[in-house]
Every structure is written in structure tokens, then in C-alpha cells.
Amino acid sequence: MSRPIDVDAIRAEFPILSRQVNGKPLVYLDNAASAQKPNAVIDAMSDQSRTAYANVHRGIHTLANETTEAYEGAREKIRAFINAGSVNEVIFTKGGTEAINLVANGIAGEIQPGDEIVLSIMEHHSNIVPWHFLRERHGAVLKWVDVDEIGALDMAGLEAALSEKTRMVAVTHMSNVLGTVTDAAEITRMAHAVGAEVLLDGCQAGVHLDVDVQALDCDYYALTGHKIYGPSGIGALYGKASALAGLRPFQGGGEMIEIVERERVTYNEAPHKFEAGTPPILQAIGFGAAIDWISQFDKSAVRAHEDKIYQRAYEGVRGINGLRVHGVAEGKGAVLSFSLDGVHPHDLAQILDRYGVAVRAGHHCAQPLMDHLGVSATARASFAVYNSEADVDAFIEALHKARGMLI
Numbered sequence: 522m523s524r525p526i527d528v529d530a531i532r533a534e535f536p537i538l539s540r541q542v543n544g545k546p547l548v549y550l551d552n553a554a555s556a557q558k559p560n561a562v563i564d565a566m567s568d569q570s571r572t573a574y575a576n577v578h579r580g581i582h583t584l585a586n587e588t589t590e591a592y593e594g595a596r597e598k599i600r601a602f603i604n605a606g607s608v609n610e611v612i613f614t615k616g617g618t619e620a621i622n623l624v625a626n627g628i629a630g631e632i633q634p635g636d637e638i639v640l641s642i643m644e645h646h647s648n649i650v651p652w653h654f655l656r657e658r659h660g661a662v663l664k665w666v667d668v669d670e671i672g673a674l675d676m677a678g679l680e681a682a683l684s685e686k687t688r689m690v691a692v693t694h695m696s697n698v699l700g701t702v703t704d705a706a707e708i709t710r711m712a713h714a715v716g717a718e719v720l721l722d723g724c725q726a727g728v729h730l731d732v733d734v735q736a737l738d739c740d741y742y743a744l745t746g747h748k749i750y751g752p753s754g755i756g757a758l759y760g761k762a763s764a765l766a767g768l769r770p771f772q773g774g775g776e777m778i779e780i781v782e783r784e785r786v787t788y789n790e791a792p793h794k795f796e797a798g799t800p801p802i803l804q805a806i807g808f809g810a811a812i813d814w815i816s817q818f819d820k821s822a823v824r825a826h827e828d829k830i831y832q833r834a835y836e837g838v839r840g841i842n843g844l845r846v847h848g849v850a851e852g853k854g855a856v857l858s859f860s861l862d863g864v865h866p867h868d869l870a871q872i873l874d875r876y877g878v879a880v881r882a883g884h885h886c887a888q889p890l891m892d893h894l895g896v897s898a899t900a901r902a903s904f905a906v907y908n909s910e911a912d913v914d915a916f917i918e919a920l921h922k923a924r925g926m927l928i
């Protein structure tokens with residue numbers, strides 16, 4: 522049976538949440554940038570360091586075997602979490618950014634001038650710049666799909682952007698600014714109909730949605746550990762076995778090879794082919810512990826809690842004069858981006874910090890979206906399973922005070 526969402530009990534497992542900031546209890550609402558870590562994750566990494574640490578895959582000795590078991594065990598946890606068909610389809614990376622770069626780099630050799638990459642306007646720079654490399658270096662053409670006034674992806678625009686020239690459709694599963702959840706299965710179906718591959722950026726969706734890569738039928742799915750209560754420095758790329766078979770390795774080095782001679786090299790099988798060098802061992806184990814931790818809860822119960830918290834925040838801000846919320850698409854995730862007339866988001870975030878409230882201010886690594894919205898930056902409060910109604914109330918109260926000071 523799943524563990525119920527008891528916010529007080531959950532919060533007690535995150536040591537950082539009991540600290541004070543500027544003399545006030547911490548209200549941490551910067552979860553879309555990075556989430557805090559429960560004891561289970563902190564302990565998994567330190568216990569491993571204390572009791573069974575060595576390099577993975579290479580050793581014959583006991584510690585090497587135990588560490589390899591824990592590292593490969595984490596891979597299996599991630600496989601199960603996203604329902605991949607095989608652990609060989611799960612590649613550890615240092616984050617979501619590296620996962621996407623791995624794919625863009627891996628297909629670069631096949632790109633002909635004029636080949637098209639289709640992106641949405643709400644992508645994070647991690648899912649833009651690697652494709653710009655293909656534009657700059659290989660003559661690929663980037664085609665952009667807009668979002669409408671509520672922040673939903675323009676599916677007719679996507680249809681129009683697709684053609685037999687489309688090589689890749691690289692789209693977020695959930696926007697880190699608007700909170701928009703895309704119809705990833707339908708996007709994949711449309712892309713496959715023109716023979717294109719699909720990469721879904723799941724760095725946000727992995728935390729908030731129930732992800733099933735087989736049901737989505739995507740070719741690639743990028744995840745990151747630090748937003749899902751795991752450590753930084755670790756992420757994962759899911760690649761369909763058939764897609765990975767044709768993908769060139771991104772980095773060369775130890776463990777990714779089969780034979781190395783003076784004039785010849787052959788490669789190991791996936792996933793090892795894509796994991797050159799000593800991987801982030803402890804981080805992978807911490808990522809596995811984070812997956813275990815969040816998997817105690819029913820995903821729909823987590824989602825319902827986050828939606829309730831988001832809704833309370835949305836109701837709290839929407840009456841404020843001159844405040845505009847960016848992204849109100851149906852079914853959106855718990856991310857509240859907003860602008861306040863006459864106030865720079867940085868100033869706002871700085872004053873909120875005085876009240877212990879941590880929100881993000883800036884372009885959120887989404888400059889094309891900022892341009893589309895006609896702003897240079899927004900403020901963003903983003904919510905996690907440990908956020909309480911009291912957090913929201915403290916945020917709204919601090920927001921009113923900040924507004925009073927700034928306007």
C-alpha cells in the first residue's frame with residue numbers, strides 16, 4: 522500500500538526544511554530549479570561511501586562488486602520508474618543537459634544541410650542549444666512551434682512544422698516556466714508519422730507525472746536527478762533499444778569500448794557504450810534512493826497534493842493588481858510564473874528572501890519563451906511534495922509586503 526501524503530511527516534525527513542533564512546522559517550519554492558533531499562538520499566550516499574565504495578564494473582574484489590551492484594541496482598530503479606523495457610535502455614548522464622547533448626551529438630554525423638529539428642518555443646536552453654550546434658555545424662534548420670495565450674502547445678503549428686525533412690522533434694513534457702504539460706504521446710505519434718525521431722525533455726515531468734516511456738513510444742526521454750529529490754551531477758537518458766543501436770557514442774574513454782587497437786576501436790553495447798570513464802557512482806546510488814523515496818507515494822496522490830498547493834497560490838496571487846500569471850493551460854503542473862507591473866522580478870525575489878521565501882527570478886534558461894511572452898524575466902514559485910499550505914500563505918503574505926515596498 523502507498524504511503525499517505527502527510528506533509529508534516531514528509532517535511533521531517535528533509536533536514537534543510539527546518540532551517541531559518543534571514544531569521545524566518547525557510548519557505549522553499551524553487552523546486553523547479555532543484556529540489557531538497559530527504560534523509561534517505563543523504564544516507565544512501567554517505568552509507569555507501571562508509572561501507573562499500575570502489576570503482577564500478579572493473580573489479581574482481583568484494584567492494585567493487587558491491588558498488589557495481591548498487592550502481593546497477595539504481596539503473597533498474599530508474600528503468601522501473603519510467604517503465605523502460607530494459608535496463609540497457611537507461612544511460613546514466615550527469616544531468617538532463619548531458620542526456621540531450623548525448624543525443625544531439627550522437628546523431629550529428631547523420632545530419633545533412635536542410636534537415637529539420639522541430640522545437641517548441643517553451644524549451645529550456647538545454648533542449649535548444651545542443652540543436653543550435655547542429656544548425657551551426659551541420660546546416661540543420663530549427664523550426665519553432667508556438668504556445669497559445671494560455672501556454673498550451675500549438676498542435677496545429679506542430680503539424681504544419683513537420684515534414685519528411687524533420688529529423689528530430691525535441692519537446693518538453695512539462696515546461697519549467699509555464700508548467701504546461703504537453704500531449705507527449707500525440708506529439709510522438711505525429712513525429713513518427715513523418716519518420717522523425719522524438720526526444721522528450723522530462724526534467725520537470727519526471728517529478729510530477731507518471732511517466733511510461735513505452736506508452737509514450739518516444740525514442741528518447743531525458744531525466745535529471747536533482748529535481749526529483751536526488752543529488753546533483755546525475756541524470757539519465759532513456760533511449761529505445763532501436764534508437765540507441767544507431768546512435769554514435771558522445772564521449773570516448775574507459776568502459777565504453779570492446780577492443781582498442783592502434784588503428785581500430787570497437788564499442789561496448791548500450792548503455793555502457795555511452796558511459797565513458799568512471800561514472801558519478803555515488804550520485805547514481807543517491808538517484809536510486811530518491812526514486813525509492815518518491816515511489817513510496819502514489820503518483821496521483823503526489824500530483825493531487827501539488828495541484829492543491831498550486832491552486833492555493835494561484836488564488837492568492839490572481840487578485841493582486843498588476844500581477845500577470847504566465848501559463849494557465851489545463852492540466853498544468855505546479856509551477857507559478859508571474860510578472861508584477863513596474864517591478865523587476867529580481868527585486869521581488871530579493872525582498873521575498875528577506876522573509877525566508879525562496880523563489881526564482883530570471884529568464885529560467887528559456888529566452889525564446891521570454892521573448893514570446895514579451896518579458897525579459899519572470900518570478901517563479903514552484904512546488905514540491907513537501908510544500909504546505911502554510912508555505913503558500915507565507916509566500917502570499919511576503920508578496921504583498923514586497924509589493925507594498927516596491928510600488
Ligand SMILES: Cc1ncc(COP(=O)(O)O)c(C=O)c1O
Pocket residue numbers: 553554615616617618619645647648693695696697722724725745746747756
Ligand atoms: C525543462 C528542463 N530541461 C532541462 C533542464 C536541465 O537539467 P539539468 O540542469 O539537470 O541539466 C532543466 C533544469 O532546469 C529543465 O527545467
